[in-house]
Amino acid sequence: MTSAQIAVTALGAVAIVWVLWYFLYSRGNAVASTPTAGGVQEVRVTVKGGYTPDTIVVRAGQPVRLQFYRDETADCSERVVFEEFGIDQQLPPFQTTTVEFTPEKPGEYPFRCGMSMLKGLLVVEPAGERRAAPSPHKFHGVAA
Numbered sequence: 001m002t003s004a005q006i007a008v009t010a011l012g013a014v015a016i017v018w019v020l021w022y023f024l025y026s027r028g029n030a031v032a033s034t035p036t037a038g039g040v041q042e043v044r045v046t047v048k049g050g051y052t053p054d055t056i057v058v059r060a061g062q063p064v065r066l067q068f069y070r071d072e073t074a075d076c077s078e079r080v081v082f083e084e085f086g087i088d089q090q091l092p093p094f095q096t097t098t099v100e101f102t103p104e105k106p107g108e109y110p111f112r113c114g115m116s117m118l119k120g121l122l123v124v125e126p127a128g129e130r131r132a133a134p135s136p137h138k139f140h141g142v143a144a
């Protein structure tokens with residue numbers, strides 16, 4: 001290989017590593033809920049210096065059951081707050097605490113610890129739709 005080819009290959013490798021890092025680490029981890037037989041969308045979240053997963057994808061109009069397992073005693077994660085749903089729940093250490101509600105409207109609803117240091121995001125998708133990538137054509141639409 002010429003030095004130019006080596007440089008291009010190296011740049012490509014750096015780009016791949018960066019993309020992997022960006023999606024796997026900097027953006028946290030997303031999990032879609034698994035509906036139970038009763039139609040409840042259940043997700044287990046581990047609380048330890050953050051929320052794992054920190055992005056939870058559910059459908060609108062169906063009950064959501066989040067099971068927070070707090071795997072630490074750090075004061076920071078003592079409470080979990082979903083402001084839009086009026087939830088401010090205490091999480092005892094080394095226990096699983098269930099938080100249940102039904103999101104009626106699609107949207108993105110942040111959740112956090114009592115001090116807003118730990119952050120997570122609940123993504124509520126329209127009922128009955130699969131998660132779709134943002135349309136590349138959205139800027140080309142005809143104005144209403």
Ligand SMILES: [Cu+2]
Pocket residue numbers: 075076077113114115116117118
């Ligand atoms: Cu905190």
